[in-house]
Amino acid sequence: MTQLFKSCYYVSDDKVPGLKSYGELNPPSRLLLGPGPSNVDPRVLKAMVSPLVGHLDPYFFEIMNDTVELLRYAFKTNNKLTIPVSGTGSAGMEAALYNTVEPGDEVVVGMNGYFGERMNEIASRCGGKVIGIKEDWGKVVRKEAVEDALEKSKAKVVAIVHAETSTGALQPLHEISKLAHEYGALLLVDAVTSLTGCELDVDALQIDVCYSGSQKCLNCPPGLSPITFNEKAMNKVLARNTKVPSWYLDMSLIDKYWSEGRAYHHTAPISMIYALREALRIVYEEGLEKRWARHKKNSQAFIEGIEAMGLKMHAEKEHRLPSLNSVAIPTGVTDTNVRSTLLNDFNIEVGGGLGALRGKIWRVGLMGINSNEKTVIIALEALERALRKEGYKVTAGEGVRAAADFFSK
Ligand SMILES: Cc1ncc(COP(=O)(O)O)c(C=O)c1O
Numbered sequence: 374m375t376q377l378f379k380s381c382y383y384v385s386d387d388k389v390p391g392l393k394s395y396g397e398l399n400p401p402s403r404l405l406l407g408p409g410p411s412n413v414d415p416r417v418l419k420a421m422v423s424p425l426v427g428h429l430d431p432y433f434f435e436i437m438n439d440t441v442e443l444l445r446y447a448f449k450t451n452n453k454l455t456i457p458v459s460g461t462g463s464a465g466m467e468a469a470l471y472n473t474v475e476p477g478d479e480v481v482v483g484m485n486g487y488f489g490e491r492m493n494e495i496a497s498r499c500g501g502k503v504i505g506i507k508e509d510w511g512k513v514v515r516k517e518a519v520e521d522a523l524e525k526s527k528a529k530v531v532a533i534v535h536a537e538t539s540t541g542a543l544q545p546l547h548e549i550s551k552l553a554h555e556y557g558a559l560l561l562v563d564a565v566t567s568l569t570g571c572e573l574d575v576d577a578l579q580i581d582v583c584y585s586g587s588q589k590c591l592n593c594p595p596g597l598s599p600i601t602f603n604e605k606a607m608n609k610v611l612a613r614n615t616k617v618p619s620w621y622l623d624m625s626l627i628d629k630y631w632s633e634g635r636a637y638h639h640t641a642p643i644s645m646i647y648a649l650r651e652a653l654r655i656v657y658e659e660g661l662e663k664r665w666a667r668h669k670k671n672s673q674a675f676i677e678g679i680e681a682m683g684l685k686m687h688a689e690k691e692h693r694l695p696s697l698n699s700v701a702i703p704t705g706v707t708d709t710n711v712r713s714t715l716l717n718d719f720n721i722e723v724g725g726g727l728g729a730l731r732g733k734i735w736r737v738g739l740m741g742i743n744s745n746e747k748t749v750i751i752a753l754e755a756l757e758r759a760l761r762k763e764g765y766k767v768t769a770g771e772g773v774r775a776a777a778d779f780f781s782k
Contacts (some may be wrong), residue, residue, distance in 0.1 A: 403716075404743070406752055407724035408429050408538045408697055409566065410588035411740040413648075417593050420651035421644045428641040434656035436650055437631065437641075447591075447661070448583060449566060449603050450575040454624065455601040456631045457649055458584070459642050462565040465584030465598030469561045469624040470532065472602075472610045476500030479528040481558070483514035487539035487727040488563060492532045494742060499618065504528060510729050511699070513692045516548040523556040529609075531558050533727040536567035538589075539727045541688040541699030541736065543571060550579050559606055565589060568599065569656050570668045570696035570740055587645070590668070591652040592741035596645045600624075652741075668695040671744040674776040675737065678753040681775030682760070682767045687734045691707045692726055692774050696744070698737045699730075706763045708732045714759035721755050748775050 379631040398674065405412045426433050444455045470492065474480055482493045485508035496503050504526050507519045514533060531553040535544050544564065553560040553610040559581040567573050570590030575583050587593035602610070602624060610617070610624055617623040621639065629636040638732050653695035656664060672695035676686055679700055702708050708725055712735070715721040724736035737752060753772040759769055 414592040420647040448575045452601045456596040462586030474499040474501040477525045481522045481528045481531045483533040486537035532561040534563040538566040545695040590740045593648045668745045674779040677771035678776035682772040711759045719755040
């Protein structure tokens with residue numbers, strides 16, 4: 374049988390003489406503490422090398438059903454349309470906006486960071502008239518500003534980033550959700566860096582559309598964007614006057630593949646869906662609330678260590694994102710030198726600032742499996758050494774000691 378199976382494949386033993394030799398793929402094993410991707414859970418990697426089946430195979434349908442169920446758990450929603458969009462987080466962002474915004478619609482967009490700005494860009498590409506709420510990068514969008522924008526417009530959509538990965542700010546959603554609905558608008562939320570890494574309850578917050586990414590707190594490779602649309606949002610999609618400008622991201626078409634009819638839309642990325650299912654199984658086994666608390670605790674320990682070294686966090690104390698910790702770069706220290714030392718001497722990746730925050734902050738992700746005591750200690754120790762190399766004055770072991778004290782409380 375095995376022989377027969379083997380003979381189904383074409384295997385060449387001959388190599389064309391004189392070929393250039395391309396080395397085997399051998400990437401370094403990094404500790405990925407940047408803004409994402411985070412490290413992939415070994416269980417997820419194992420799931421990814423499972424044999425491929427077809428995207429219309431009955432076995433795969435079972436995997437799809439499990440994935441939907443587990444995604445509903447992760448988002449805390451009963452929404453029927455809860456699926457992974459094929460594509461990275463930006464595909465989720467486009468799916469959310471392309472489906473709900475029609476040419477001429479007014480859209481209120483929170484613009485307090487790089488990804489809020491991206492929402493603005495995409496909403497205008499949909500033909501939306503954006504009413505941007507600008508805030509300093511690192512601050513959150515104020516509910517008063519949202520109310521003002523809604524009062525002065527006929528906006529049908531409010532789009533906001535829950536976890537602004539570019540600044541480390543965590544956006545409170547409760548009041549904004551109330552306002553959006555009072556004014557008859559849908560609420561779209563970017564949860565790319567928050568899903569399973571901090572408190573998020575889609576149904577309780579009455580979020581109409583919420584999307585995320587596979588490569589952050591879920592510890593999968595990049596490539597999928599979990600998304601959920603409630604009935605109200607889907608009704609809006611179905612009642613559009615114009616076609617969704619993207620055929621690939623038209624949720625009414627994608628839904629036909631993910632619901633009972635299983636009508637082919639595009640070839641699902643099977644191995645990535647295996648990966649996501651496994652990642653979600655891990656979340657489910659741990660329990661969401663426990664997982665949120667773990668992220669919060671490890672982030673607090675990290676912050677204790679940072680502050681003990683005389684450094685400052687960039688985001689305001691009341692609105693800090695546990696999965697992405699933004700540290701202000703002290704004067705006299707060169708951003709790229711520190712990040713190079715971390716990468717070359719310690720195999721640790723941390724992120725630099727984006728846009729207006731370039732050279733001003735480091736972004737340290739403690740996401741999913743990387744949110745743990747050992748990683749916090751290693752990161753602080755490595756950062757201390759990198760800073761000392763730059764001439765920054767810090768008492769040896771101060772950061773690690775503060776974090777260890779916090780953990781032993
Ligand atoms: C908040 C936020 N939204 C959207 C995206 C875009 O996701 P991707 O880079 O996976 O397309 C990111 C990526 O880091 C993000 O952090």
